[in-house]
Amino acid sequence: MSKGETGSYSIGALAEATDTKVETVRYYERIGLLPEPGRTAGNYRAHTEDHLARLSFIRRARDLGFTLEQIRALLGLADQKDKDCRVVDAMARGQISAIDRKISDLRALRRELSDLLGQCRQGTIADCRIIGALSPCE
Amino acid sequence: MSKGETGSYSIGALAEATDTKVETVRYYERIGLLPEPGRTAGNYRAHTEDHLARLSFIRRARDLGFTLEQIRALLGLADQKDKDCRVVDAMARGQISAIDRKISDLRALRRELSDLLGQCRQGTIADCRIIGALSPCE
């Protein structure tokens, strides 16, 4: 599970370094998000530092809630260093407002559920407020 | 799109009444969440009030963030009116803590993204802080 002496990473090493599952790394390669690495004599993948950097970027962006398609776009942009970064900025802003929407939805939902719970007096299901609140005819 | 004079609902009427897509209603039927309705002479589905009630329950629970499998369980419970409702209560509590977890994850994420945005000075991609923060070698 460590970097080989030739400076290449096995898929397991790469996965461990980026907190990714091995299958997920192969998946990213399959969908063309990660370039195909070279192979060893025994047909094992031999990833480079570049693969590591790219995979780190992908995972970090995923953690920030970007979709794989957004990440594909970001990776495309990141290669064009002379263009201005307004596009990247706009994507980040869009991401933030999506997050704000999700948070307020979740808060509303939480309020509703805890109101329901507050009314629950541990009786039988026949007079359970939670079931009752979900059913339309009550 | 209205309730027929025999008191049955077409799939479109049922969908509209519960703010569901027609395909989703058929999907719920296919996976056994909604019982198979009767059919008209022309092989159209003819849903009853019971279908409407059950579908309302499903949609409402979905809106509250329950999974279809949890809903299947809730529907099973709702039919056993003499049992005590501690199970239902526990499911609601579990749901609330899952929501709390999601909210705090999203808040952390939001903070991180807006820190990034705050540093963005609309230069070229080469010195874009967002791209930079995602890349490992900076």
Add this chain to the structure above:
DNA sequence: TCTGCACCCTGTAGTCACTTCAGGGTCAAG
């Protein structure tokens, strides 16, 4: 009566981001 249109039917495949599985091959340690 014909025609057009909105609605309905079935079955299949696509979505997203993975995960799991079956059925093998490779490699280093003991």
Add this chain to the structure above:
DNA sequence: CTTGACCCTGAAGTGACTACAGGGTGCAGA
């Protein structure tokens, strides 16, 4: 020389729908 950890491929499964192809039904207007 065998054991066990790791690796390989290709296909299928997950959740909760959504979309599409290729039809049939029902009703209003011309």
